[in-house]
Amino acid sequence: MKSWLLGLFLLTNTDLYTTHSVVEGLESMQNYDYTKYHPMDEIYRWMEDVERANPELISSAVYGYTYEGRNITLLKLGLNDTAGSEKKVIWMDCGIHAREWIAPAFCQWFVKEIVNSYKTNKKLGQMLQNLDIYVTPVINVDGYIFTWANNSTRLWRKSRSLPPPDSTCYGVDLNRNFKANWGTIGVSFDSCENTYCGKSAGSEPEAQAVMDFVGTMVNQTLCFLTIHSAGQLILLPYGHPEISAPNYNELVSVGQAAAVEMKKVHGMNYTVGTSPQILYPNSGSSRDWARLIGIPFSYTFELRDKGEFGHLLPEDHIQPACEEAYVGALSIITYVHDKAFKNGAVTTVKHFTLASGFTMTIWSTIVAVFVTTGFMV
Numbered sequence: 001m002k003s004w005l006l007g008l009f010l011l012t013n014t015d016l017y018t019t020h021s022v023v024e025g026l027e028s029m030q031n032y033d034y035t036k037y038h039p040m041d042e043i044y045r046w047m048e049d050v051e052r053a054n055p056e057l058i059s060s061a062v063y064g065y066t067y068e069g070r071n072i073t074l075l076k077l078g079l080n081d082t083a084g085s086e087k088k089v090i091w092m093d094c095g096i097h098a099r100e101w102i103a104p105a106f107c108q109w110f111v112k113e114i115v116n117s118y119k120t121n122k123k124l125g126q127m128l129q130n131l132d133i134y135v136t137p138v139i140n141v142d143g144y145i146f147t148w149a150n151n152s153t154r155l156w157r158k159s160r161s162l163p164p165p166d167s168t169c170y171g172v173d174l175n176r177n178f179k180a181n182w183g184t185i186g187v188s189f190d191s192c193e194n195t196y197c198g199k200s201a202g203s204e205p206e207a208q209a210v211m212d213f214v215g216t217m218v219n220q221t222l223c224f225l226t227i228h229s230a231g232q233l234i235l236l237p238y239g240h241p242e243i244s245a246p247n248y249n250e251l252v253s254v255g256q257a258a259a260v261e262m263k264k265v266h267g268m269n270y271t272v273g274t275s276p277q278i279l280y281p282n283s284g285s286s287r288d289w290a291r292l293i294g295i296p297f298s299y300t301f302e303l304r305d306k307g308e309f310g311h312l313l314p315e316d317h318i319q320p321a322c323e324e325a326y327v328g329a330l331s332i333i334t335y336v337h338d339k340a341f342k343n344g345a346v347t348t349v350k351h352f353t354l355a356s357g358f359t360m361t362i363w364s365t366i367v368a369v370f371v372t373t374g375f376m377v
Helices: 003-031 040-053 102-117 122-130 141-147 205-215 248-266 286-292 315-340 346-373
Strands: 058-065 071-077 088-094 131-136 221-229 233-236 271-274 297-303
Touching: 040 058, 040 071, 040 102, 040 141, 058 205, 071 102, 088 102, 088 315, 102 122, 102 131, 102 221, 102 297, 102 315, 122 131, 122 315, 131 315, 205 286, 221 286, 221 315, 233 248, 248 271, 248 297, 248 315, 286 297, 297 315
Parallel strands: 088 131, 088 221, 221 297, 233 271
Antiparallel strands: 058 071, 071 131, 233 297
């Protein structure tokens, strides 16, 4: 076969394979039930399908491994920036607490909504040219799989790392294991407790994977969103009652604007504030860590409900819970995007992230040292 004919044959078949792959991915996505909870193997397959169906928008990466050796995988949502400028980053993770099944359901819902609307929503399309949104549907993969084993494990919260030498209790509360005033308040050093913070900050591979990966993008990252349940809260830094974020007032106003949008969807109230103000003090959270390293906007979403079902939220609540959470998340993402890309000026973004982020990091770190050493009263 002549070389040019062989090339045409290979090109044509490659295109056919790609088209077939996209069609398969689209069919799988259309058949996926977003109003049901899904075990981890189905979520992994869904991630492969959504990437295959939307190659121009979505790519994936394994950025860490769980204690039991499973992949921690993210989806990156973003379009090519025609201006060729540096893109900024939004981080979103779900499923750090195993039993909070509505959180992974929301991360999948969020991706679905972006996929279905970015071509017709001009504003969203513009944001995806300026931003890459990193979405991890499940961080605590081992724990999440364990909650599917049987009814007795359904409310498991922690990871599945082996017990300390003097204990028979597995796992660490991954949201107490981050390097953010670790071990100072709202934690337990008893490995049998749900708030066991581990043997040291970052001792757990799941928490360390997030810190390593996001840490490499700190100058590009505008916002860190971590999704939990329950209580209908929007929590902002910090979990320690004696520390206040330097942009506290702005964090509150942006959170309150999101809560207003969320209430419009199904009439549900979401309370905004720091954890000590509206929930309880804690330390070592990923939200606080993100703010401490200089990411200007950091929030924990506590999704439905307020106590009737708790972590056993029925499947008929998935759609309304995700619908209201989606508009809340999009409200925050839109605000931070518009602040960074004011008038479309890339120089504004670089100044905002590098200068403000650096200053915030230094200030927050100094305060964290004071609290840890006891100098702040």
